[in-house]
Amino acid sequence: xxxxxYINARLLDPASGLDAPGALLSEGEMISDFGPHLFSDGxxxxxxxxxxxxxxxxxxxxxxxxxxxxxxxxxKGTLESAGRAATAGGVTSMVCLPNTNPVIDDMSVLEFVxxxxxKLGLAKVYPYGAxxxxxxxxxLAEIGLLSESGALAFTDGIKPVSDAQIMRRALSYASNFGxxxxxxxxxxxxxxxxxxxxxxxxxxxxxGGIPREAEIIMVERDIRLAEMSGGRLHFAHLSTxxxxxxxxxxxxxxxxxxxxxxxxxxxxSEIAVGDYRTFAKLSPPLRAEDDxxxxxxxxxxxxxxxxxxxxxxxxxxSKRLPFAQAAFGGVGLExxxxxxxxxxxxxxxxxxxxxxxxxxxxxxxxxxxxxxxEKGAAADLTLVDLSRGWKIDADKMxxxxxxxPFDGHLVQGLALKTIVDGRTVFExxx
Amino acid sequence: xxxxxAACAFYQAAxxxxxxxxxxxxxxxxxxxxxxxxxxxxxxxxSLLLDRAESYVEHNRQADKNLSVLSGRTIINLFYEDSTxxxxxxxLAGKKLGGNVINMSVATSSVKKxxxxxxxxxxxxxxxxxxxxxxxxxxxxxxxLSEKVNCAVINAGDGRHEHPTQALLDALTIRRRKGKIxxxxxxxxxxxxxxxxxxxxxxxxxxxxxxxxxxxxxxLIPSGIKGLGVEVFxxxxxxxxxxxxxxxxxxxxxxxxxxxxPSVRExxxxxxxxxxxxxxAKEDALIMHPGPMNRGVEIASEVADDLGRSAIREQxxxxxAVRMACLELLSANLDxxxxx
Numbered sequence: 001x002x003x004x005x006y007i008n009a010r011l012l013d014p015a016s017g018l019d020a021p022g023a024l025l026s027e028g029e030m031i032s033d034f035g036p037h038l039f040s041d042g043x044x045x046x047x048x049x050x051x052x053x054x055x056x057x058x059x060x061x062x063x064x065x066x067x068x069x070x071x072x073x074x075x076k077g078t079l080e081s082a083g084r085a086a087t088a089g090g091v092t093s094m095v096c097l098p099n100t101n102p103v104i105d106d107m108s109v110l111e112f113v114x115x116x117x118x119k120l121g122l123a124k125v126y127p128y129g130a131x132x133x134x135x136x137x138x139x140l141a142e143i144g145l146l147s148e149s150g151a152l153a154f155t156d157g158i159k160p161v162s163d164a165q166i167m168r169r170a171l172s173y174a175s176n177f178g179x180x181x182x183x184x185x186x187x188x189x190x191x192x193x194x195x196x197x198x199x200x201x202x203x204x205x206x207x208g209g210i211p212r213e214a215e216i217i218m219v220e221r222d223i224r225l226a227e228m229s230g231g232r233l234h235f236a237h238l239s240t241x242x243x244x245x246x247x248x249x250x251x252x253x254x255x256x257x258x259x260x261x262x263x264x265x266x267x268x269s270e271i272a273v274g275d276y277r278t279f280a281k282l283s284p285p286l287r288a289e290d291d292x293x294x295x296x297x298x299x300x301x302x303x304x305x306x307x308x309x310x311x312x313x314x315x316x317x318s319k320r321l322p323f324a325q326a327a328f329g330g331v332g333l334e335x336x337x338x339x340x341x342x343x344x345x346x347x348x349x350x351x352x353x354x355x356x357x358x359x360x361x362x363x364x365x366x367x368x369x370x371x372x373x374e375k376g377a378a379a380d381l382t383l384v385d386l387s388r389g390w391k392i393d394a395d396k397m398x399x400x401x402x403x404x405p406f407d408g409h410l411v412q413g414l415a416l417k418t419i420v421d422g423r424t425v426f427e428x429x430x
Numbered sequence: 431x432x433x434x435x436a437a438c439a440f441y442q443a444a445x446x447x448x449x450x451x452x453x454x455x456x457x458x459x460x461x462x463x464x465x466x467x468x469x470x471x472x473x474x475x476x477s478l479l480l481d482r483a484e485s486y487v488e489h490n491r492q493a494d495k496n497l498s499v500l501s502g503r504t505i506i507n508l509f510y511e512d513s514t515x516x517x518x519x520x521x522l523a524g525k526k527l528g529g530n531v532i533n534m535s536v537a538t539s540s541v542k543k544x545x546x547x548x549x550x551x552x553x554x555x556x557x558x559x560x561x562x563x564x565x566x567x568x569x570x571x572x573x574x575l576s577e578k579v580n581c582a583v584i585n586a587g588d589g590r591h592e593h594p595t596q597a598l599l600d601a602l603t604i605r606r607r608k609g610k611i612x613x614x615x616x617x618x619x620x621x622x623x624x625x626x627x628x629x630x631x632x633x634x635x636x637x638x639x640x641x642x643x644x645x646x647x648x649x650l651i652p653s654g655i656k657g658l659g660v661e662v663f664x665x666x667x668x669x670x671x672x673x674x675x676x677x678x679x680x681x682x683x684x685x686x687x688x689x690x691x692p693s694v695r696e697x698x699x700x701x702x703x704x705x706x707x708x709x710x711a712k713e714d715a716l717i718m719h720p721g722p723m724n725r726g727v728e729i730a731s732e733v734a735d736d737l738g739r740s741a742i743r744e745q746x747x748x749x750x751a752v753r754m755a756c757l758e759l760l761s762a763n764l765d766x767x768x769x770x
Contacts (some may be wrong), residue, residue, distance in 0.1 A: 058525040198653050198654075200655070200656075200657035200658070202652075202653050202654070203652040203653060203654045203657075204469070204629070204654075204657070204658065205569055205570065205589075205660070206570075206588070206589050206590035206591030206592070206626060207568035207589075207590075208567050209652070209653060211653070275570070275571070275573060276570030276573060276574065277433030317546070320546075320574075321546070321547065321574075322566065322568030322570055322571035322589075323568065323569065323575055324568045324569065324589070325568060325572045
């Protein structure tokens with residue numbers, strides 16, 4: 001069994017609050033030991049050594065919202081390209097949405113994705129199951145059987161479950177199996193025809209607006225439905241102050257409700273749309289500055305539980321179009337870490353609190369044993385240079401699709417090396 | 431500074447000349463390579479376009495109308511939306527200046543066969559046109575296209591975003607009738623939400639110092655429009671008080687998903703322009719409409735046809751002059767440097 005010693009590291013474990021110089025030992029696929037005093041007398045000769053040169057060795061990132069395009073749209077992204085993008089971004093576990101083609105509303109598709117990903121041996125892939133058959137919002141998918149096959153939670157992906165009765169039953173039925181429903185909160189009738197945040201900018205550009213209320217209304221409605229059905233509810237990528245506040249209040253009332261957001265919603269605002277920049281066309285849309293600040297506030301006070309990349313690859317043909325026709329979404333696996341670190345570098349949060357949002361917190365939400373340094377746990381790690389400044393360059397990304405809303409942004413913090421099950425699967429050149 | 435003053439004096443003198451084609455344009459330049467919108471144009475540039483257009487108004491009334499300003503130039507009209515007056519107006523403007531004008535309508539082109547906007551742009555670009563006049567049903571589409579070609583691009587209307595030549599011809603009409611734009615109170619009435627004409631006019635009138643009011647039912651007022659510097663009214667009688675100009679907009683039912691107002695009858699009752707509502711405006715208030723009109727929907731026939739007050743036909747005439755000025759000034763810039 002191969003043993004590797006990672007020495008001269010700054011060990012970071014957000015879950016336990018560890019932040020100390022030290023070393024880590026992996027044996028085979030597992031972490032067998034770590035701590036400030038490990039190898040203080042030197043590494044035994046029969047152990048391979050990796051010198052971390054003082055950089056941060058931390059648990060690999062856990063990304064709970066990734067769109068894979070395989071099967072179905074391999075020209076936009078494959079399991080392999082997503083795996084490479086993930087590991088280059090320090091992500092070692094990702095949970096994918098069921099909006100592939102065919103949809104993951106059937107055990108065979110779920111097993112196909114899981115098996116393909118395992119064979120690649122890059123970042124680990126865990127699928128969500130569809131709430132409704134074909135993501136059509138009409139009939140429940142086989143939640144129990146999918147659950148038995150390993151679906152981590154249930155969602156209709158980029159579509160909301162808009163029918164209140166279906167949502168109520170989904171919450172209720174999924175709770176039989178201890179499963180969570182993840183909602184993309186956007187009231188479709190209000191959002192219809194909209195392509196960016198409603199308001200002065202949309203009006204000036206002559207673009208259809210999606211009002212903030214589309215998100216707020218659905219969040220408020222679903223909180224009631226969760227309370228009524230006793231189901232477990234999670235909201236993905238919240239972007240508005242009132243929606244976050246509704247979750248905050250539900251939590252204080254003792255409801256088991258959680259939410260996440262994505263980097264664009266705390267690092268960008270609708271100004272990024274500028275002159276019809278389609279890479280800034282996201283769903284939910286980038287909002288105004290007040291909402292961006294409210295998202296940061298939510299991350300600080302715990303109203304928001306985690307950050308997910310919301311990785312949504314699209315080829316050039318889907319984005320080089322008039323704004324209204326262009327696809328929604330941006331790639332995010334490779335920018336999740338540096339953009340989240342902005343919260344630390346800008347003084348909003350301390351380092352471990354920011355990192356918890358992309359490691360242990362999302363892992364806990366979906367019940368994954370990941371995102372922490374633990375003896376006996378899988379050696380899924382990333383080595384990070386916290387202070388290195390760099391410019392995000394979409395052309396250099398590992399993802400097949402390059403549609404990053406952060407292209408050209410200056411950031412600080414970079415994954416140098418990513419380790420999955422004790423194997424180095426990514427190493428930064430130079 | 432000196433050069434500018436000289437240019438200005440030269441220009442004033444030139445205006446008096448009947449021999450338009452003789453005027454050297456090298457000192458009075460339009461400072462942009464495209465005309466994509468009114469937003470961002472300075473008052474000086476707007477005045478330049480209007481002055482130039484003004485000079486063509488008289489010319490167009492002469493018997494001998496043909497000039498050679500654009501001789502050897504190729505102008506392509508690329509219209510993704512149906513249009514009669516704008517396309518004809520551009521065609522006439524280009525031909526009067528001696529240019530070769532080609533009309534490409536979507537119905538007969540490869541666009542119908544699924545070609546993307548950018549591919550069409552690249553294809554047309556390879557034919558080395560000098561000016562592309564583009565209308566598209568998506569906001570921002572004309573800007574996107576302008577980034578992919580080497581020629582000058584004129585926005586002939588993109589989605590609900592802008593329709594700059596319409597605003598310019600409206601301004602020219604106003605200036606000729608009222609002698610000025612600054613200080614006038616202008617009401618833009620009707621379907622603001624779906625109107626690119628409204629947006630371009632708001633920008634232009636604000637830039638030139640007019641007071642802009644919008645009058646429409648709340649469902650047709652887009653959110654955040656006040657940020658563009660307008661006052662919003664939801665009642666015609668109050669909104670029209672003291673107005674010098676009443677601009678009516680066409681109800682764009684083709685852009686409506688339904689449910690913006692209950693019926694045409696009800697709309698006309700509250701928001702259609704008739705003499706009763708018009709009585710609130712100034713006695714000499716000018717009535718305008720970008721056309722095509724829906725008679726009995728947004729405007730009563732007798733008001734539209736009131737030659738004393740309606741400038742609707744004059745607007746069409748000004749359209750040709752304005753487009754001549756735009757084509758000329760943009761083409762003049764093309765001589766700078768080589769184009770690949």
